[in-house]
Amino acid sequence: MSGTVGTAARLLRRVPFTAGLLVVLVASAFVADRTRWGTGVHPLGEGRWWTLLTSGLVTSGPREAVVGVLLVAALMAPVEHRRGSRWTAGTWVAGQAAAGLLATLAAGILQDTSAWWGRFLVQAVVSGPLPGVLVVVGAATATATPLLRRRTRVVLGVVLVMQVLYSGTAGDLHRLAGWLLGLTGGVLAARWRARRTGVRPERGPVSRRESRALVALVVAAAAVGPLVAALSRTPEGPWAVVSHLFVSGRPGADLVRQICVDGDAATCRVLLERARLGGAGPALLSVLPVLLQLVLAEGLRRGRRAAWTGAVVFSGVLTLVGAVVVAVVLRHPDAAVVVLHTARAGLPAVALWSPVAAPGAVLVLLLATRHRFPVPAAPGSVRRWVTLAAAGLGVVVLVYVGAGVLLRSDWAQPPTVARLLADLPARMLPPGWLGEVLPQVAPLRGAARVLANWTGVLCWAVLVGTAWAVVRPAVPQGDAARARALVDRHGEGALSFMTTWTGNRWWFTADGRAVVAFRVVGGVALTTGDPIGPSDARAAAVPEFTAWCLARGWTPCWYSVTDEVARALPGGRRLQVASETWLPLGELAYTGKKWQDVRTAINRAARDGVEAVWLRWDEAPLALREQVARSSEEWLAGKGLPEMGFTLGGLDELADPAVRCLLSVGVDGRVHGITSWLPATRDGVRVGWTLDLMRRSPGCPPGTMEFLVGTAALTFQEEGCEFVSLSGAPLAFPDGDGDADALARLLEATGRLMEPVYGFRSLLSFKAKFQPRHRPLWLVHLDPADLPRIARAVSLAYLPHLSVGEAVRLGRALLAGRRRPPRPATPARTVPAGPTPSTEAAPLVEAGSR
Known part of the structure; x- marks a missing residue:
């Protein structure tokens, strides 16, 4: 125990400013009146400018104090240990004040442009040290390693933006303001140092693995965002209305009374149906579609093409349905109360169009990064998924229809098989869609209500459970299995095993004794090393594959091959490209x-x-x-x-x-x-x-x-x-x-x-x-005039995702290398x-x- 205390004490001595701030936060949890320490439009309007600093020394409650202590220790202590206490203290003090001032100005501007969200922000009083902490972290990322800088910026940026869009509290706005100030200050400071020293900060590229993880993070955050807004005590963000399409709580008694007495009869019926919602079934029905998106996000992280396809389809459907919702609200403003839980009057455009913008942004991101997800699903997995999903859904449908007919007395009107089947799609929709799609039959009591509330949950559970079939690693089958079998028996060359990698295609000789792995890039059939097979079959495969490519209008290029291939191609010209x-x-x-x-x-x-x-x-x-x-x-x-x-x-x-x-x-x-x-x-x-x-x-x-x-x-x-x-x-x-x-x-x-x-x-x-x-490795070709095309194909094969910025950096590095004296x-x-x-x-x- 004493050893642990001693270790903690040594760590705190290394970060004295962070340690002091933690002590102040813990002590502030016992302060009776913390509201006078917070900042916002009203405190600053009353001339209490010191609240820009004192707001960072208190929290709004014990729970917030615990969260604040953990985040300060996790985020700011490493920065102080690396950058020093003086820099950390000065950045935090200036950042806390600047973030509070910037967020307050933004709240005042939003009040003039959006009576719905701006009024809420203006009335709030904000406290907590995180705006200043985020300034410190954002500024420190400018001098971090490229990997740490990119991960920190993407993760914190996505989280903070989603909080503002969906939760939208004044504290969320202050934290985002702090993060943006820190990033801006860090970038400007880095540029100033670069001009003074002539040393530019490293800007590393994003690997395939890293880019997949970042895209998966965005997809997951977009899926969880509506739940965050729904679980927030005061979801007032500009995209908070999207949460009502997925998670719909019971309407208040005053709203039901007002609509049913003075409003539209159809709207009254919708609110009465929602008033009957309750229990774990509707709650799970709101969560399971999000869980399916998280499964797809995991598939994206693994680079699975099937997961990318599923995510595109899911986002496309949500975008299309969101467009329908927006069209309905624009055409019938009164529908906004039922669909979005908000009156059309005073609803800003950013909130009105959020049902389209939220999934649409994810769809655009997925389409822009489609080349990052080339890994095929396990052969037959789609067929297996369809079979399992159809069987599972079939069982659920049989139970729902059979039990629904047997419990006919528990429904508002006697159900028929046809009516129950027509009712089933509505049972799969999250509760928020009840405003647009009403069930065909309404349960009155007992078992019928359980059946109505849980059937949709079971359907989604089947889809989520079987979706794992599309995110599993691929196993060799078909051509891939044939090629793998030849490699496992005759793959004695240096590049032989690489013929099994993702991205290759396979050509087999007529007798199936030899295989050539290749990929077509810009009309050039680029091989991956020598043919695989017995020696006599390899020699025969070279001219046969070459003729096969020419018949299809491709330029054959035997790349990184040995003398054996160079000798087996009559009329071939060889060029040494490496020495094995x-x-x-x-x-x-x-x-x-x-x-x-x-x-x-x-x-x-x-x-x-x-x-x-x-x-x-x-x-x-x-x-x-x-x-x-x-x-x-x-x-x-x-x-x-x-x-x-x-x-x-x-x-x-x-x-x-x-x-x-x-x-x-x-x-x-x-x-x-x-x-x-x-x-x-x-x-x-x-x-x-x-x-x-x-x-x-x-x-x-x-x-x-x-x-x-x-x-x-x-x-x-x-x-x-x-x-x-x-x-x-x-x-x-x-x-x-x-x-x-x-x-x-x-x-x-x-x-x-x-x-x-x-x-x-x-x-x-x-x-x-x-x-x-x-041992020399050759590039074997037929016509010297094809060399420019071949050179381009080889470059694209090695750098298929080379961006303009990366190409510019590569050119600068080459030019700098020419000017550098010999080493x-x-x-x-x-x-x-x-x-x-x-x-x-x-x-x-x-x-x-x-």
Whole structure:
């Protein structure tokens, strides 16, 4: 116990301002009158300007005090520890006052433009330290790592905007104002520092994995937003009316009396129907559609194409239905009371159009990011989902109709089978839609009311439960299964296993003995390495596939292939694009001076207690996988260049059970680095492994990558494998290797131009530590006139999502590299974009060799 207290005391001494603020907040919970400390339009109008600061020292109640203490400790303490107490204190004080002033001015403007929301904001008194805390956090993101900056800004930005749109309290507005002020101040300060020092802050690209997670976050937030407004005590945000379409509580007795005495008879009937709603059934009926959207969001996070399709359909339906609601309100203003729980008079346009704008914004985002979700659902999963969903819904319908007929005395009017079937769709609608769609039959009591309230819940439960079928990982089937079977038997090449990756298509010989993996990019059929199959079938597949492509109007391009393919294509022209490095096993031993770097790295790891851990990715503990994923994202964000694909694997490719991962783990459990290895198989027997993914954690010990690669090679040798392929270094060739024609010299010059950014030669130097043998990899084509198209296709294959901003940054990096003086011949920070596997691992060379 004393140790825990001592640790807490040491942590608090490191963040004295945060600790002091926490003490003040706890003490303020016992203050009797806290309203005079808060700020807002009325306090400032009365001349109490000091409330801009005192509002941050109190909270509105004990519950708010607990939440405030937790958020201050979680958000501001790390910033103070990194940026210092003086900067944190000054930023918080100035930010708290500025956020309060900005939000108050915004409330005054909104009062003039929206009597409905602005009046509510003007009357409120706000207290709490979070506006200033968000200023501190927003400003600090400008100097954070690209990954942390992007995640913090997106997560907090989405949460704060959704709170303002749906909940819309004055406190929400103050917090959003603080966040925007912090972001603006941080950006301006970063630009000022850049002009003064000439060093621009890193702007890392968004990886495929990260972008999927961010899109899924937005979809989930949009789904939960109406529930947030419904559960809020005072949902007054401009989009709060959307919540009434999903969650509809019982109308007040005064409203029912007023409408039924003086209003429309149809409206009275709707309100009476709503007055009968109650219990867990209608509540779940409001939640389950949201839960279905959350399931789809999880599928989006995994990159599933089926989940993207489902989310687009769901958002499209909501947008269409929202348009119908808006049209009804515009045509019949009195309907706003029933549909939106608000009178049409005084309803601003931003609220009136929110049923369309809310789902429409999500729909636009999904359509704009459609290329980020290429992972197919498990073959047959759609058919399986339809079967399970139809069977489940069929059972529910039979129970509803059968029980409804048997309980005919419990309904307001005797139901028939036809009437019950017509009534069923209305039972699936959330209670808020009762204003537009009235049930065909009304339950009076007992079992009939239970049946009416829970049938829709069961229908949605069936849809949500079976929706998991579309977010599961795909399993090989059809062409993919045939290709995988050939790879598992004859995939002995360095790129063979990559033919199983998502994005490839497969062509089989007539006898099915060989397969060619390819993808069509801009009319170019780009292969993924050599054909897979027995040697005689591989040789026959080369001219057959080439003729097949020509017959379809595609330009065939054999990419990253060996001499075997170059010899098998009559009339083909070859161009060396890389040099594969591979180690023969059987007598490998790290003895002698030439192995000094590798031997030193292994000995250092043993001395420091660093352990090499083999595992399959799906079997790894969640905490360990999160470490690796976070390190990978930080590495990618820090390099400032877009993530590549095609023959460069990422974290998504680790999920295959045939892939092995080797991790370097310190004595404290921290992951220093990771390598992944793809199997090479001959006649069904593992004969070798190919290095694919390499990632290191920031601040890892020197020699980490030498330790991992060296340990892996010894392990494979003990298992009886014949070779280890370290993949290739694109546009970098050993001395005396490569062609001597003009085009080859042009490629060599291109490699020199890109060396400061991608470090191809440094990568080759790193691999030379393992004394590998070299084998040329070729680009084989038929006509030199096709080379411009082929070059464009290769670029798009590796960078399919290259944005204009990323292209500009890449160009700036290349130009800066040309101006930079030559560096010593030591392994440099490399970010290659080459044609062979594992070249994306080159950035790790820096950490492992310096």
